[in-house]
Amino acid sequence: MKIGEAARRTGVAAHVLRHWHASGVVVPDRTASGHREYTEEHLRRAHVVRACQGVGMSLPEIRAVLTRDDASRAEVIGARLLRIRAQRAGLEAAERFLEHVIGCTHDLLTRCEACTEYARTSPHAATGGAPAGRPAADGA
Template sequence: MSELRIGDAASIVGVDTHVLRHWEDVGVLVPPRSATGQRVYDDEAVSRALVIRRCQRAGLSLAQIRELRPADDDARRVLIEEHRSRIMDAVDQLQATGRFLEHLLSCRHAEITECPDCSGFAADPRPSAVQKRRLARAI
């Protein structure tokens, strides 16, 4: 890939040009500049922009994404592990909700409270990932 102007880079990343300018303002993506002062998006800058976009889609804020750049591997690992844990907890909750809704499609009880299966879904005893971390800190 050759060096691109901001509009072409924004198109590849799937964002508007003002988004790339904002990312530069907050320090998560600082592309090199040409001799005339224009932003130049080389392969590295476009790759970084795509990673930033993926991180945003995963729910990371720009401040968190900025924290991923420093060389402090321990802080980076903690940030990633905590965020991944929240995502996995959300996935577990969505899967449980999916199973509950699937059951509701075939449930023949007039009231949900009369159905032992529905009551079982409502009384899920598994602690969430957040609850597990809180318990671990309390010990």
């Protein structure tokens, strides 16, 4: 099938498929006239690429993961699992903090040891209170 149909069936734009081709993660066949020709296998591969992107993998990481005999495959997957586990732990800590704040009886959160302990130990404490890439809000 042509790139337009492949784009429609995978839910990504044609320019994304061209980029994936250039990056080596989904490399379609070529017709005699040089047009990209996608097969069902290419579509399955595109869906796997989208799933990998959904868990935060970059195209170079995905390229390593897609090939079972790539030497860095296990390392890439292991590193991604560690990041996911760290994110999960951070989200669980944030959830515990917010659940505490809902019932906190202190007139100011800064007077609550549990609230300030979370603030001291949260990953955002080292960035001035804002997640990486976001400015700290004034008056917080």
